[in-house]
Amino acid sequence: MLEESGFIDIAIGPPVDTFGGAGGESKARLFEVYGYAFLAHKP
Amino acid sequence: MSEGLPVDALSLRDEVMAKYRDVAVNPHGAYHFHTGRPLARRLGYPEAVVARMPESAIEAFAGVGNPFSLGAAMPGERIVDLGSGGGFDCFVAAEQAGAEGQVVGVDMTDEMLQRARSAATAMGLGNVEFRAGLIEDLPVETGWADVVISNGVINLCADKRRVFDEIMRVLRPGGRLQFADIATGKAVPEAAIRNIDLWTD
Numbered sequence: 001m002l003e004e005s006g007f008i009d010i011a012i013g014p015p016v017d018t019f020g021g022a023g024g025e026s027k028a029r030l031f032e033v034y035g036y037a038f039l040a041h042k043p
Numbered sequence: 044m045s046e047g048l049p050v051d052a053l054s055l056r057d058e059v060m061a062k063y064r065d066v067a068v069n070p071h072g073a074y075h076f077h078t079g080r081p082l083a084r085r086l087g088y089p090e091a092v093v094a095r096m097p098e099s100a101i102e103a104f105a106g107v108g109n110p111f112s113l114g115a116a117m118p119g120e121r122i123v124d125l126g127s128g129g130g131f132d133c134f135v136a137a138e139q140a141g142a143e144g145q146v147v148g149v150d151m152t153d154e155m156l157q158r159a160r161s162a163a164t165a166m167g168l169g170n171v172e173f174r175a176g177l178i179e180d181l182p183v184e185t186g187w188a189d190v191v192i193s194n195g196v197i198n199l200c201a202d203k204r205r206v207f208d209e210i211m212r213v214l215r216p217g218g219r220l221q222f223a224d225i226a227t228g229k230a231v232p233e234a235a236i237r238n239i240d241l242w243t244d
Contacts, residue, residue: 001204002220004207005208005210013108016107018076018225021077022074022075022077027075030229031228031229033228034226035195035223035224036223037109037223040219040220040221042219
């Protein structure tokens, strides 16, 4: 979707266990939900 | 139902607003996500940044990652934060951009805006302002921003394509988007995608 909007040079950082130990951990584990950092540039 | 979207955009917006109104008023409440200083540490923000942030500026933080982990803002840059909440990422960006930089936080929740403005005033920050608005329709001039940041917010919008198009509009040519958000490693069933409660709980 970033590319569809015209962004280039897209980078994605490593996963972070955002929900570990939180109330939403079980749902997060069910769908392998993690936090990520994204970097993209406007041409 | 919003045409072509998995859920009704306005209903989802109401749910999100209610959730983050609660966080603004009661940041130490029980939520399905972590909040505040422990969360910032968990997400890898530098300890020095986390430690010196006043409690009022960090306690309602509810991000999902660190948008600065792939690069800091540069001195003098103009930064827009989508869904700025209690303002934590704006305050981090303001420190990185320095007095010559400018940071604009945009949020739709009055209680979060009030909290963020109070914290900015208490910190004596003159290079940060908070504006009421939607990230699908940013109250920011076209081409104004060097950097757009966001943290755990875009996933809460039904029309993500519209959000990315709006980000593209406010960025200057050569500007960059650096945001943190959640992603799934497994396919989510269609019924779950269409269940608004699962977007916010």
